[in-house]
Amino acid sequence: MKSRNLLIAAIILAALSGLVYWTQKHPQSSSTTSTTAPSPTIAAIPDSQIQEIDLKKKNAPEVKLERQNGKWVTTSPEQVAIDQDAANGVASALSSITADSVVEDKATDLAKFGLANPSLIVTVHEKNGKTENIDFGDDVPTGSLVYASVNSSPKVYTVFSSTKSSFDKSLNDLRDKRLLTFDSNNLTSIQLASGKSTIEFGKNNQNEWQIVRPQPYRADNFQVEELLRKLTDAKMDLSGTSDDEKKAEAAYASGQPVGVAKVTDASGTQTLEVRKNKDDYYAKSSVVKGVYKISSDLGKEIEKPLDDFRNKKIFDFGFSDPNKIEVQQGNADKVFVRSGSDWKLDGQTMDPGQVQAFIDKLRDLSAAKFVNEGFTTPAITVTVTSNDGKRLEKIEFAKVGDGYIAKRGNEPALYQIDAKAVNDMLDASNAIKPAAPAKKK
Secondary structure, eight states: OHHHHHHHHHHHHHHHHHHHHHHHHSOOOGGGSOOOOOOOEEEOOOGGGEEEEEEEETTSOOEEEEEETTEEEEEESOOOOBOHHHHHHHHHHTTOEEOSEEEESSOSOGGGGTOSSOSEEEEEEETTSOEEEEEEEEEOSSSSEEEEEETTOSOEEEEEHHHHHTTOOOHHHHBOOBSOOOOGGGOOEEEEEOSSOEEEEEEOTTSOEEEEESSOEEBOHHHHHHHHHHHHHOBOOOOSOHHHHHHHHHHHHHSEEEEEEEEEETTEEEEEEEEEETTEEEEEESSSSSEEEEOHHHHHHHHOOGGGGBOOBSOOOTTSOOSEEEEEETTEEEEEEEETTEEEETTEEBOHHHHHHHHHHHHHOBOSEEESSOOOSOSEEEEEEETTTTEEEEEEEEEETTEEEEEETTOOOEEEEEHHHHHHHHHHHHTOOBOOOOOOO
């Protein structure tokens, strides 16, 4: 048995040795190495050269996109505002269109590829007067491919279906669907008008939102930005039928007025009128024709009362570290001054952790509600200097009943604050002690 196994092993070894020897004597020629032919480019039109793009779909109106003053507009089938990102996407897709393969160099029967009557014809008019056509025919029976030809040439290619999808756009696909088209970066005013009141927001010198009407109040920047975001995101739903459009118009006509949002930028003022019918909200814009259903989030935002947009925080210094804090209570007067990373009181360095705890209490002070009267003689005054001396906030606290009413500088607003919040702030101030002496090494 051992002899037999040894014989088999010897035969295998001899065969392998022969194969190695033959390979060394007959190296593989570099010319026989398999290579993949590059995919043919069937169109490469630089974006800068494109003046007009015509999209002609079978059994649909032709869409003509034209570049005017650096922006895309439609000249057919009707003039509507265009989503510039969507139009730029069509133009950029023309910069490099590659084929998966060449099916026939000189096809004699384009009909069998769906190219005698293409499902989509893309015509590009260049600034130099040159015109190019890309025709898309039927889908290839297997795989995600479609037949295509260029400039009426008999050469037939297959391209990926995603290439065709880049151009397979209707007018609605390319429309700017925003109900309001203002420039949010250059907005100067936002106004909410209802039967109850009119609220107007404007920017201050620090580029922060403030309430201008009905009275000058500090605004909650986050709340105003949320309103702005929802107005920006309001879109037309163009997927409905003509019957859906009529139902929306009827619901708006019989609905209860909610309010009117007005936004003003350098180009002028745009309005959005909102009504509520049962649980649904509908809007009519000054920018586009028709009535559109909008989200309940936006509808409820426009319904918000004034106090929801007011800033409830007592201090504005936020996360900017103060430079100086003065606390007056009765005849006592303490002035904490920041010097580098140290805080000093009467020239003595104070415990940094205790000072920070006091600052945190000041940051946390917030109104329980807004009141119109009740402020009496101040019991406590806290003055905070921050932003390298550019911001000065003086807050007076009057003891009223079980709580306090606060007043900021010369502002008309009054803030009712729970007694515990003010007492915690005072306790934190009184708890500040001198810093422990540095340990000797």
